[in-house]
Amino acid sequence: MSNYAADESRLQALATGSDSAWRALYDDLRSPFRLFFLKHTSWEPEQVNGLYQDAMVVLHRKVTNGGLVAPLRSSLRTYLFGVGKMIYRKQGGAAMKWEEEIPEVAIPPAVEDRIAQREQAAWIRNLL
Numbered sequence: 001m002s003n004y005a006a007d008e009s010r011l012q013a014l015a016t017g018s019d020s021a022w023r024a025l026y027d028d029l030r031s032p033f034r035l036f037f038l039k040h041t042s043w044e045p046e047q048v049n050g051l052y053q054d055a056m057v058v059l060h061r062k063v064t065n066g067g068l069v070a071p072l073r074s075s076l077r078t079y080l081f082g083v084g085k086m087i088y089r090k091q092g093g094a095a096m097k098w099e100e101e102i103p104e105v106a107i108p109p110a111v112e113d114r115i116a117q118r119e120q121a122a123w124i125r126n127l128l
Helices: 005-015 019-040 045-064 076-090 109-127
Strands: none
Touching: 005 019, 005 045, 005 076, 019 045, 019 076, 045 076, 045 109
């Protein structure tokens, strides 16, 4: 029996192609993923956002093609972070000694939106 029953039931919903399940997963993991990679890499927020998109595409392909099935040996969060680390390395990211900590506290979407707005305003100021 797997230790990841909640993730396995979520995986079943994802495998059906449920838009709401994918949207919920995307929203749940976005902030912890961003926090982790902004803390442990020298990448800009835009690069980390792109990395998250790429990692989600890989996860989506694995789930819809049947490459990721129960029983799981890790949580979906850990799997996604691992995919992100692999992509980071392949895109020329520096060799990092990754901490085992994966943030549990998500940033509320409203806070993340304000951060994104500030980043965009700073970018526009630099252009002018």
